[in-house]
Amino acid sequence: MTSTNDEHPGIGPGLGRLEGRVAVVTGADSGIGRATARLFAREGAKVVCVDRLESGEPRVDRLIEADGGQAVFVKGDVAERSTNEAMVAMALERFGDLHVVFLNAGTGIRKRIHELSDEEWNHVIDTNLHGVYHGVRAALPHFMEAGRGNIIATASSYGIIASARYPAYSATKAAIVNLTRAMAIDYGPEIRVNCVCPGPTDTPRIRELPPRPRLLTDEQKARAGQSVPAMHRMARPEEIAYAVLFLASDESSFVTGHALVVDGGQTATATSVSS
Numbered sequence: 001m002t003s004t005n006d007e008h009p010g011i012g013p014g015l016g017r018l019e020g021r022v023a024v025v026t027g028a029d030s031g032i033g034r035a036t037a038r039l040f041a042r043e044g045a046k047v048v049c050v051d052r053l054e055s056g057e058p059r060v061d062r063l064i065e066a067d068g069g070q071a072v073f074v075k076g077d078v079a080e081r082s083t084n085e086a087m088v089a090m091a092l093e094r095f096g097d098l099h100v101v102f103l104n105a106g107t108g109i110r111k112r113i114h115e116l117s118d119e120e121w122n123h124v125i126d127t128n129l130h131g132v133y134h135g136v137r138a139a140l141p142h143f144m145e146a147g148r149g150n151i152i153a154t155a156s157s158y159g160i161i162a163s164a165r166y167p168a169y170s171a172t173k174a175a176i177v178n179l180t181r182a183m184a185i186d187y188g189p190e191i192r193v194n195c196v197c198p199g200p201t202d203t204p205r206i207r208e209l210p211p212r213p214r215l216l217t218d219e220q221k222a223r224a225g226q227s228v229p230a231m232h233r234m235a236r237p238e239e240i241a242y243a244v245l246f247l248a249s250d251e252s253s254f255v256t257g258h259a260l261v262v263d264g265g266q267t268a269t270a271t272s273v274s275s
């Protein structure tokens with residue numbers, strides 16, 4: 001079995017920052033969601049891991065359990081309301097509460113807008129924006145009744161700046177940034193709402209975007225690094241996960257309506273290189 005530390009060497013020992021909390025993480029079996037689900041569990045949270053696929057090997061909930069944590073897996077498409085209702089129900093039934101939802105599942109298609117089919121456009125909107133909408137709708141009744149809650153979504157640096165050949169993706173991520181602000185106003189002070197805006201991050205999604213091969217070549221990595229003028233490299237998933245952990249923990253108790261940019265300086269320049 002893949003050892004936890006081999007897969008995510010950047011995750012340190014838990015400090016109990018989410019002790020006693022129950023968290024839902026969508027898109028949990030790969031990339032940023034996988035690292036975050038594992039980090040949340042390390043920090044003491046019980047984690048409901050949601051994904052439409054079971055592509056991680058070992059699956060993320062088993063990886064967490066092997067690490068001494070508690071997790072369950074819900075298989076489903078976040079674009080479906082039923083998946084979101086099922087993940088909240090699972091948190092309440094299995095773990096008896098829900099404190100944090102990290103609505104992270106996302107996808108993108110690299111084409112200019114006239115090249116996108118209606119199905120492709122709708123697929124990106126349904127996954128990225130409606131996935132967040134359904135997740136929030138599912139969690140809010142419990143959060144409002146409990147008088148507290150913490151919502152975190154994954155936007156992108158491409159919700160702040162735009163990227164070439166990424167119209168649906170850029171539109172949904174900008175929408176998530178402002179949806180975050182709108183919901184923070186509507187549901188504060190009891191419920192905090194924030195999003196994280198990762199820059200280029202070395203995950204399977206980035207590697208598999210057509211026409212790229214499964215693994216990035218050194219040249220492609222260098223090209224991705226060019227769009228990160230300060231750090232000259234992509235992020236590791238753990239580096240995004242630690243930002244999400246801050247938003248999920250009480251350490252960020254006065255942070256809401258915020259888009260936390262974790263991009264190695266990518267948005268510090270007006271010039272964006274398509275990664």
Ligand SMILES: NC(=O)c1ccc[n+]([C@@H]2O[C@H](COP(=O)([O-])OP(=O)(O)OC[C@H]3O[C@@H](n4cnc5c(N)ncnc54)[C@H](O)[C@@H]3O)[C@@H](O)[C@H]2O)c1
Nearest residue numbers: 027030031032052077078105106156198200201203204205
């Ligand atoms: N990797 C990057 O460079 C980067 C940069 C900025 C933002 N993001 C965002 O981070 C999030 C995670 O991306 P990642 O790079 O870790 O990708 P990833 O492909 O490694 O992981 C995404 C996971 O989400 C799941 N998923 C996708 N659509 C789903 C759906 N409809 N229902 C349920 N599960 C679904 C996939 O099966 C996969 O396991 C996405 O929202 C993405 O837009 C990624």
